[in-house]
Amino acid sequence: MSQKTFTVTNDQTGEKYTYPVIEATRGPSGIDMRTFYKDSGHFSFDPGFTSTASCRSEITFIDGEKGELRYRGIPIETLATEHTYLETCYLLLTGKLPHRDELVDFDFELRHRSFVHEGLKNLFDAFPQDAHPMSTLSSAVAALSSFYFEHLTIDEEAEYQEMARRIIAKIPTIAAFSYRHSRGIPFIYPDIGRSFTENFLYMMRAYPGGKMHITKEGENTIRPIEIEALDTIFTLHADHEQNASTTTVRSVASTGAHPYVAISAGISALWGRAHGGANESVIEQLKMIGSVENVDKFIAKAKDPDDPFRLMGFGHRVYKNFDPRAQILKRYQDNLKEELGLDSNLMQIASRIEEIALNDDYFIERKLYPNIDFYSGLILTALGIPRSMFTPIFVIGRTVGWISQWIEFKKDSDQKIVRPRQIYTGP
Numbered sequence: 001m002s003q004k005t006f007t008v009t010n011d012q013t014g015e016k017y018t019y020p021v022i023e024a025t026r027g028p029s030g031i032d033m034r035t036f037y038k039d040s041g042h043f044s045f046d047p048g049f050t051s052t053a054s055c056r057s058e059i060t061f062i063d064g065e066k067g068e069l070r071y072r073g074i075p076i077e078t079l080a081t082e083h084t085y086l087e088t089c090y091l092l093l094t095g096k097l098p099h100r101d102e103l104v105d106f107d108f109e110l111r112h113r114s115f116v117h118e119g120l121k122n123l124f125d126a127f128p129q130d131a132h133p134m135s136t137l138s139s140a141v142a143a144l145s146s147f148y149f150e151h152l153t154i155d156e157e158a159e160y161q162e163m164a165r166r167i168i169a170k171i172p173t174i175a176a177f178s179y180r181h182s183r184g185i186p187f188i189y190p191d192i193g194r195s196f197t198e199n200f201l202y203m204m205r206a207y208p209g210g211k212m213h214i215t216k217e218g219e220n221t222i223r224p225i226e227i228e229a230l231d232t233i234f235t236l237h238a239d240h241e242q243n244a245s246t247t248t249v250r251s252v253a254s255t256g257a258h259p260y261v262a263i264s265a266g267i268s269a270l271w272g273r274a275h276g277g278a279n280e281s282v283i284e285q286l287k288m289i290g291s292v293e294n295v296d297k298f299i300a301k302a303k304d305p306d307d308p309f310r311l312m313g314f315g316h317r318v319y320k321n322f323d324p325r326a327q328i329l330k331r332y333q334d335n336l337k338e339e340l341g342l343d344s345n346l347m348q349i350a351s352r353i354e355e356i357a358l359n360d361d362y363f364i365e366r367k368l369y370p371n372i373d374f375y376s377g378l379i380l381t382a383l384g385i386p387r388s389m390f391t392p393i394f395v396i397g398r399t400v401g402w403i404s405q406w407i408e409f410k411k412d413s414d415q416k417i418v419r420p421r422q423i424y425t426g427p
Contacts, residue, residue, distance in 0.1 A: 006031045010040065026061045026070075043421040054247065055412065059092060059404055060239045067321035071239060072096075080328050085234040086110070086196055089400040092239060093164055093407075106165075107195065113169035114190040114199065116177075117147045124181045133178035133392050134271045140174045141167075142264035152258045160410075163259055164403045171399045172196070175392040176203035182388065197231040198222055200396065204389075225339050226383055230393070232332060233376055236325040237394050239401025241318075245269040245276065249402045251418040253409045266402045267395050276394040279377035280387045282313040286346045286377075295352045303362050313374030314357055320367045329375035340382035350378060 004021035017039045022030040030053045037043055046052045061070045069076040072091050079088050083097065090098040090106050098106060123143050127136050144167070145151070151163040177187050180203075188206045190199050201222050206212055213220040240246070248269040252262040270276035289298050301309040316323055337347065354370055357363040380390055409415055 004029075008036075008040075015040070022056070027063060037421070043423060045423055049247075054242060054418075055250065055409065055415065057241070057405070057408060058095070059408060060241045060401070062241050062318055064316070064318040064320050067319055067324050067327075069240075069324050076236065076324055077328060080232050080235050080325075083235070085231045085238070085397070088235045088238050089168060092400050092404045093161065109165055110169040110196055111190070111192040111194075111199070113166050114173050114192075116144075116170055116173055120144065120147065120174075121177070121187065124177060127181065129182065129184050131182060133175065133182050133388055134267065134395075136178040136181060137171075137175055137392055137395060138264050138267040138271070140178065141171070141267060142261055144170065144174075145258040145260040145264075148260065149258070151260070160407050164400075164407065167260060167263060167403055168400050172200040172396050173203065175389070175396055176200060178392065179204060179386070179389050195227070197234060198227045201226060201230065201383075204385075223339075225336065229332060229336060229340065229379055230383060232328070233379065233393065234397035236328060236372060236376075237397030239398070239404065243275070244272070245398070246402060246405050249406055250409045253406050254415060254418045259403065259406050262406055263399060263402055266398075270394060270398065271391055276391045276398075278312060278371075279373035279380070279394075280390040282373050283346070283377040283381055283387055283390075285312045286349050289349050291345070292348050292352050295349060295356070299353070299356055299360075311353070311357075311368075313377075314363065314370055315366070315368040316371045319369070319371065322369045323371040325372040326370050326375055329372060329379060330370070333375050333379055336379070336382070340379065343378070343381055346378060346381065350374070 004023070005018050006021055007016050007018045009016050017036065019036070020032045022032050024030065033044070044052070059072065061073070062068065071079060071088065072095055074091065074097075079091070083091075086107055087097055087103060090096075090103065120140060120143060123140055124136060127139075148163070148166065151159075151166075154160055154163060173190055180187050186208050188203045188208070188210075191202055191210065194202055202212075205220075205222070211219065212222070242250075245266040249262045249266040252265045253259070273281050289295060298309065298311070301307045302311040354374070357368060357370065363369075377387075377390060380393065381387075385393065
């Protein structure tokens with residue numbers, strides 16, 4: 001089959017420049033324009049890189065028009081309802097779902113790698129007690145590179161896997177420590193008798209000695225339904241193609257920096273409210289609205305072009321249809337209202353906003369559908385997770401995606417240090 005090409009014409013000079021087409025297995029194909037500047041003396045101008053592909057990838061595919069999300073070719077609906085987060089991690093890291101023995105070995109490996117070096121704990125003492133967990137989490141992950149400096153130079157698949165599994169296992173521990181430091185309460189070490197997701201809830205909630213909160217009715221143990229709900233949220237956050245934080249991870253990787261430094265940079269990028277901090281903002285906004293009676297007033301403000309108010313949790317840079325992750329969590333939320341004790345007032349406000357948005361021409365015409373942040377914040381609130389930990393939970397889920405993207409970048413012989421061009425308009 002002959003190579004497909006794409007020709008660009010300079011209308012001022014009549015010169016033509018022909019470039020090969022890179023075929024995609026799903027979604028739009030690309031044009032290999034790496035020599036465009038050399039050929040034409042011009043740069044392309046694409047703020048936000050809305051029409052620029054920075055890499056080839058086999059990890060995640062999104063079709064925003066159809067509302068489709070796949071990890072390694074498998075629909076997110078299948079992974080979120082039929083598989084666990086650890087199975088999803090294994091898939092992203094290796095390209096295949098694990099069989100039973102592989103999953104057991106993977107699970108046990110992460111349990112034993114979940115402990116952090118005692119020296120790392122001293123870092124937390126340098127932060128104010130009320131420091132946001134995201135700041136300490138990002139700093140601690142960067143510091144982790146000092147304890148595993150050998151990962152700076154890795155070549156073998158076994159080395160890639162060891163490095164990746166180590167960071168995936170330790171992130172929940174560091175996140176839980178960051179939270180407990182912000183509360184001024186003792187750290188709780190991982191319990192290797194508990195699964196990945198249960199262990200995180202345990203490290204968040206337990207008292208020294210391993211006991212959970214005790215009432216006259218008995219000990220408040222971690223319920224299976226809580227583990228299932230959080231595990232699903234981890235799965236839905238595991239990767240999301242070339243978003244801002246993933247692009248940050250790949251950009252830092254291009255400099256040859258330590259992989260854990262790249263992950264730390266991704267954590268910092270994720271913290272922004274236009275990115276991973278959005279679900280925290282959703283809950284803050286629902287509380288600000290206060291009651292169902294106030295919803296119509298705030299909807300009017302959102303529709304007023306002269307009002308700076310924006311409704312959080314609606315619309316998405318990629319999805320121009322329903323966010324498939326949001327649909328999964330909506331079903332989850334609807335099924336678990338009673339079991340998780342979702343805040344009834346917040347639920348009523350959210351339900352009223354959702355009802356209006358799904359039926360109002362203003363939102364429909366602009367394709368402003370509820371996204372994952374609209375639902376995840378309510379479920380995390382029901383789990384007793386404080387708002388300051390919403391984004392660290394996003395980090396826990398996304399770490400496997402970031403490190404899988406980092407590995408793919410390092411193995412790609414076409415990649416080089418990231419260095420975008422500019423069009424100078426100064427004096």
